[in-house]
Amino acid sequence: xxxxxxxxxxxxxxxxxxxxxxxxxxxxxxxxxxxxxxxxxxxxxxxxxxxxxxxxxxxxxxxxxxxxxxxxxxxxxxxxxxxxxxxxxxxxxxxxxxxxxxxxxxxxxxxxxxxxxxxxxxxxxxxxxxxxxxxxxxxxxxxxxxxxxxxxxxxxxxxxxxxxxxxxxxxxxxxxxxxxxxxxxxxxxxxxxxxxxxxxxxxxxxxxxxx
Ligand code: AP5
Numbered sequence: 001x002x003x004x005x006x007x008x009x010x011x012x013x014x015x016x017x018x019x020x021x022x023x024x025x026x027x028x029x030x031x032x033x034x035x036x037x038x039x040x041x042x043x044x045x046x047x048x049x050x051x052x053x054x055x056x057x058x059x060x061x062x063x064x065x066x067x068x069x070x071x072x073x074x075x076x077x078x079x080x081x082x083x084x085x086x087x088x089x090x091x092x093x094x095x096x097x098x099x100x101x102x103x104x105x106x107x108x109x110x111x112x113x114x115x116x117x118x119x120x121x122x123x124x125x126x127x128x129x130x131x132x133x134x135x136x137x138x139x140x141x142x143x144x145x146x147x148x149x150x151x152x153x154x155x156x157x158x159x160x161x162x163x164x165x166x167x168x169x170x171x172x173x174x175x176x177x178x179x180x181x182x183x184x185x186x187x188x189x190x191x192x193x194x195x196x197x198x199x200x201x202x203x204x205x206x207x208x209x210x211x
Contacts, residue, residue: 001076001102004210005084005094007180008111010169011121012195016134017111017206018085020199025207030072032065032086034132037158054160057168059089059176066096073103090176091183098187108184109209111195111202115170122166126155140199 006014015031022029036054039047046064053060069087076082088094098104124137126146130153135142142149160169184190191209195202 001073001078002081002106003073003084003097003103004082005088005097005105005108006086006111007108007177007184008195009113009115009118009173009177010166011118011125012111012113013121013199013202014085014111016140016199017203018083019133020203021083021206021210027081027083028076029083029085030069030087031132032068032084035068035072036060055165057160057165057172059172062090062092062096065089065093069093070096070103078102088180089173091179094180094183105184105187105189107189107191107209108187109206110181110190110192112192113195117196118170119163119166122161122169123163125158125161127158128153129156130154 006018008014015033018027018029018031021027036047036050040051040054041047046068049064050060059065065087069084073082088097094105121136121139124139126135126137126142127133128135128148128151131148131151133148133150133153134140135148135155142155146155147153148155159165181190193202193205193209
């Protein structure tokens with residue numbers, strides 16, 4: 001399997017890019033955040049376990065996350081090209097992927113962006129309830145306010161995009177990120193992309209790195 005992982009702070013654009021690459025270039029995309037939100041909506045056991053952590057802006061325990069991603073990858077063919085968005089977030093999660101030959105990480109792409117921009121991006125984000133597409137009230141507004149351009153679904157603000165939770169998520173990210181970057185640096189598979197540019201420019205850089 002060819003597995004690329006998207007690393008970066010909340011709001012750095014990982015989900016926006018991964019969705020576009022999956023729609024246009026045939027990548028299989030897994031967003032652990034989307035999977036957890038779907039589990040919460042379905043009222044499943046995983047959802048019940050995860051909800052408190054997400055609402056506080058904390059990480060869901062590694063054991064839960066590793067088993068979610070292992071089950072998702074288990075159903076794929078050997079020649080699948082996979083984008084993982086939001087996983088791994090800790091060194092034990094990265095080690096779990098690398099511990100099996102067929103799920104070892106091919107490349108890790110880090111979305112580099114100045115912190116002040118992240119708060120504006122996250123607090124202005126609106127997400128489609130139906131298809132998960134992400135918009136922004138200023139940077140990427142929908143054609144009709146409150147309605148998804150892609151599927152016509154209703155747009156809403158994620159509860160963890162409130163400013164106080166955003167601040168906690170950024171702290172949690174900073175607590176893990178250096179160790180995770182060092183892990184992939186030592187594996188010699190880390191690339192950095194300047195994520196503080198228009199969506200299409202970032203995508204062009206990612207496509208070059210992925211090829
Ligand atoms: P998750 O949903 O993964 O949140 P995140 O990593 O914090 O990432 P975001 O979705 O907030 O940001 P993004 O980088 O995808 O940005 P986006 O493209 O949307 O996780 C949520 C929670 O689940 C976590 O806090 C944790 O509790 C739990 N969790 C998930 N995975 C876990 C794991 N592996 N281990 C433990 N816990 C886990 O863009 C943001 C905004 O900016 C949007 O409005 C977008 O339209 C706009 N935008 C994007 N790109 C651009 C651009 N180039 N220019 C201008 N605006 C842009």
